[in-house]
Amino acid sequence: xxxxxxxxxxxxxxxxxxxxxxxxxxxxxxxxxxxxxxxxxxxxxxxxxxxxxxxxxxxxxxxxxxxxxxxxxxxxxxxxxxxxxxxxxxxxx
Numbered sequence: 001x002x003x004x005x006x007x008x009x010x011x012x013x014x015x016x017x018x019x020x021x022x023x024x025x026x027x028x029x030x031x032x033x034x035x036x037x038x039x040x041x042x043x044x045x046x047x048x049x050x051x052x053x054x055x056x057x058x059x060x061x062x063x064x065x066x067x068x069x070x071x072x073x074x075x076x077x078x079x080x081x082x083x084x085x086x087x088x089x090x091x092x093x
Contacts, residue, residue, distance in 0.1 A: 027086070028071055034089040036073075036082070044092055045073040048081065057083045 028034060028047055035044040049072040051064040057072075062083060064070045071089065074081050 033092045045075040047071045
């Protein structure tokens with residue numbers, strides 16, 4: 001029986017990202033300052049909400065869970081709000 005890498009990682013008790021980095025933890029909270037890479041380059045902002053269950057965002061379903069939350073982030077430079085998985089985010093000091 002074939003299993004997906006995500007299924008295998010959860011079965012083995014570890015999490016992995018799409019890049020295959022096993023055991024990485026992405027625990028961010030409201031108020032954290034983060035950056036991410038967008039089509040226009042690097043963007044930074046503050047997390048305004050953490051989603052831990054499936055939700056709809058800008059008309060599209062987003063799959064979220066306690067193990068794999070998604071984060072709403074308000075840009076530092078504009079009023080734009082984006083939603084990203086923790087694997088796309090990096091903490092900024």
